[in-house]
Amino acid sequence: MKLGDAASGLLSAMLGVAVVLHARTFPPMPGQPVGPSLFPILIGAGLLVAGAGLILAALRRPLSEFVEFDSWARRPRMLANFALVIADLLFYALAVDRLGFLVTAVLFLSVLFLAFGVRRARILPLAAAVTLVIHYGFYTLLRVPLPWGMLEGIAW
Amino acid sequence: MLDPLVLGAVLASAVFGLFIGAVPGLTATMAVALLVPVTFFLPPLPAIACMVTSTAMAIFAGDVPGALLRIPGTPASAAYCDEAYAMTRKGHAETALGAGLVFSAIGGLFGTTVLAVAAPALAAVALEFSSFEYFWLVLLGLSAAVFVSPGRPLKALVSLAVGLLVATVGFENPAAYPRFTFGSIELMSGVQLIPVMIGMFAVSEVVRYATSIDRPLEAPATGISGIWRGQGRLLRAYPIAWLRGSAVGTLIGALPGAGADIAAWISYGISKRFSKTPEKFGTGHIEGIIEAGAANNAALSGAWIPALVFGIPGDSITAIVIGVLYLKGVNPGPTIFLENPQTIYAVLMIFFLSNLLLFPLGWALIKAARNLLRVPRNILMPVILLFCVVGAFAINNSVFDVGVMVAFGLLAYFMEANGFPIAPTILGVVLGGMLEQNVVSSLIKAGGNPLAFFERPIAAALGVVTIFIWLSPVIVRLLRRRAATT
Numbered sequence: 001m002k003l004g005d006a007a008s009g010l011l012s013a014m015l016g017v018a019v020v021l022h023a024r025t026f027p028p029m030p031g032q033p034v035g036p037s038l039f040p041i042l043i044g045a046g047l048l049v050a051g052a053g054l055i056l057a058a059l060r061r062p063l064s065e066f067v068e069f070d071s072w073a074r075r076p077r078m079l080a081n082f083a084l085v086i087a088d089l090l091f092y093a094l095a096v097d098r099l100g101f102l103v104t105a106v107l108f109l110s111v112l113f114l115a116f117g118v119r120r121a122r123i124l125p126l127a128a129a130v131t132l133v134i135h136y137g138f139y140t141l142l143r144v145p146l147p148w149g150m151l152e153g154i155a156w
Numbered sequence: 157m158l159d160p161l162v163l164g165a166v167l168a169s170a171v172f173g174l175f176i177g178a179v180p181g182l183t184a185t186m187a188v189a190l191l192v193p194v195t196f197f198l199p200p201l202p203a204i205a206c207m208v209t210s211t212a213m214a215i216f217a218g219d220v221p222g223a224l225l226r227i228p229g230t231p232a233s234a235a236y237c238d239e240a241y242a243m244t245r246k247g248h249a250e251t252a253l254g255a256g257l258v259f260s261a262i263g264g265l266f267g268t269t270v271l272a273v274a275a276p277a278l279a280a281v282a283l284e285f286s287s288f289e290y291f292w293l294v295l296l297g298l299s300a301a302v303f304v305s306p307g308r309p310l311k312a313l314v315s316l317a318v319g320l321l322v323a324t325v326g327f328e329n330p331a332a333y334p335r336f337t338f339g340s341i342e343l344m345s346g347v348q349l350i351p352v353m354i355g356m357f358a359v360s361e362v363v364r365y366a367t368s369i370d371r372p373l374e375a376p377a378t379g380i381s382g383i384w385r386g387q388g389r390l391l392r393a394y395p396i397a398w399l400r401g402s403a404v405g406t407l408i409g410a411l412p413g414a415g416a417d418i419a420a421w422i423s424y425g426i427s428k429r430f431s432k433t434p435e436k437f438g439t440g441h442i443e444g445i446i447e448a449g450a451a452n453n454a455a456l457s458g459a460w461i462p463a464l465v466f467g468i469p470g471d472s473i474t475a476i477v478i479g480v481l482y483l484k485g486v487n488p489g490p491t492i493f494l495e496n497p498q499t500i501y502a503v504l505m506i507f508f509l510s511n512l513l514l515f516p517l518g519w520a521l522i523k524a525a526r527n528l529l530r531v532p533r534n535i536l537m538p539v540i541l542l543f544c545v546v547g548a549f550a551i552n553n554s555v556f557d558v559g560v561m562v563a564f565g566l567l568a569y570f571m572e573a574n575g576f577p578i579a580p581t582i583l584g585v586v587l588g589g590m591l592e593q594n595v596v597s598s599l600i601k602a603g604g605n606p607l608a609f610f611e612r613p614i615a616a617a618l619g620v621v622t623i624f625i626w627l628s629p630v631i632v633r634l635l636r637r638r639a640a641t642t
Contacts, residue, residue, distance in 0.1 A: 018601070034596055038596065039596070046313065047206070047318075073509075079367075105542055109539070109542055116366070116533075118535055
């Protein structure tokens with residue numbers, strides 16, 4: 001999604017204002033001239049100034065699009081891909097503790113392979129092979145505690 | 157130093173770096189980011205060895221698909237990719253790639269020599285630095301990043317501010333007050349750098365791939381032979397090119413915020429500007445490739461000068477490495493020369509070793525290039541994504557970090573789609589804490605008096621330079637208007 005400079009400038013300025021307003025609620029450091037609010041206020045001011053600058057620069061030019069959707073957003077296939085990647089990642093984060101790494105990763109990869117057009121017959125074997133390799137590397141070699149989830153019984 | 161674990165790690169990460177660099181869409185910074193969970197479990201020296209070697213290989217490896225397919229493997233190779241491809245079409249692929257190899261190694265060795273020779277002297281100066289000087293130095297570095305980034309400085313400024321904002325989250329600030337945590341326990345210790353980094357560089361790339369109309373990569377029809385032939389002649393024919401490229405590359409790498417890609421672009425531009433035959437550029441001429449190829453590898457070494465001496469990263473790669481070093485209790489900065497001098501010597505040895513390794517391994521890569529490029533992207537990208545997810549999880553065994561990675565991946569995707577560079581954001585996240593620490597302690601020391609920032613001589617000098625950089629666009633515009641009216 002492409003925003004015209006005016007829109008992104010506006011977003012930045014709004015963020016800056018929000019930051020400054022919130023930072024002003026921070027309590028001061030007792031006995032010191034500056035407190036935890038100084039830095040966020042400076043950052044917020046910077047966002048506000050930069051955002052205002054972008055808006056001004058955009059107004060000086062002929063009115064361009066405020067918001068423009070990329071070409072890919074108009075093709076349902078690409079939009080689905082985008083949503084799919086995000087959904088897949090969220091699925092991993094939510095499911096990995098319950099289903100365990102091995103199952104979740106195979107599902108994770110298979111979904112993406114399917115969406116990206118990998119040959120059907122290759123999907124599962126490839127996903128399984130990659131998962132096992134990554135599992136070996138991280139769990140066995142590096143001792144990262146990848147969750148076993150429902151496969152707790154056959155854990156090694 | 158000749159410990160088999162270190163050597164084994166160097167070799168493995170060299171191959172890894174070659175692979176990542178050679179695959180378009182995967183960058184040297186990504187290689188280091190992906191290595192972080194691995195280095196987590198290694199002692200400090202092998203960890204540094206892995207990161208240094210993989211990036212040296214990756215920066216060179218990006219030249220290979222650039223020359224053969226006109227798709228640069230890493231952004232650092234983008235500057236001269238068209239030139240190299242033109243040479244391939246004229247049948248000179250091996251000269252282009254051989255030059256990329258030889259002069260990358262030369263550039264890297266040059267940068268390392270500067271690091272070895274100049275760093276201790278710089279360290280002596282650095283010990284004079286107090287919070288005032290550090291404040292201006294960090295601000296100078298961040299300012300350089302804003303103005304050197306591609307695109308408009310205003311947008312880079314917003315990117316930087318976002319990064320600094322992310323750095324303020326949590327209670328790790330001088331007042332130990334939990335900021336922007338909104339009741340979340342995980343956010344109390346702040347937003348973790350590694351998931352942010354992996355998200356912004358790797359995840360956004362995969363999302364970009366998922367929504368792009370992709371061209372299938374085709375391997376070149378003929379084999380490649382005779383890589384070394386004619387390189388000696390080039391060494392003698394264009395000495396200024398590789399010397400200047402190496403020097404410029406080291407200098408730019410030493411500037412915080414400017415790394416190999418910027419060094420390559422600037423160097424290519426300088427080469428064309430000062431060449432005796434500028435009209436040949438673009439038709440398949442070797443000169444620009446020599447200069448820029450040396451520059452981007454020299455920048456890698458140069459980036460370590462501020463990293464080792466001040467603890468300030470010279471580019472995004474050293475930003476990640478510094479993070480890892482802190483995790484391992486090796487604190488980069490002037491004290492490293494006092495407390496851990498053997499670390500310095502070991503790092504220099506590693507640098508020399510990895511640049512020399514470029515010769516045999518780079519040769520092997522060029523030979524194997526045809527097969528490597530056959531790994532289809534639709535298989536590669538999901539695998540990369542899974543690697544990212546596991547990597548982000550591995551740092552703190554926290555699913556929250558995976559969420560952070562996704563969020564920042566999306567943010568980076570939208571930022572780049574709208575012309576906001578992401579390098580300043582990463583720099584902001586890395587340096588935000590340091591900047592605030594120095595602002596606050598300086599102001600407390602000065603009793604709240606902002607003029608104190610100009611009282612000490614070095615601080616005042618740095619301050620003037622920084623303010624000058626900030627005012628430079630205004631000055632340039634005024635000068636142009638004067639020139640237009642006279």
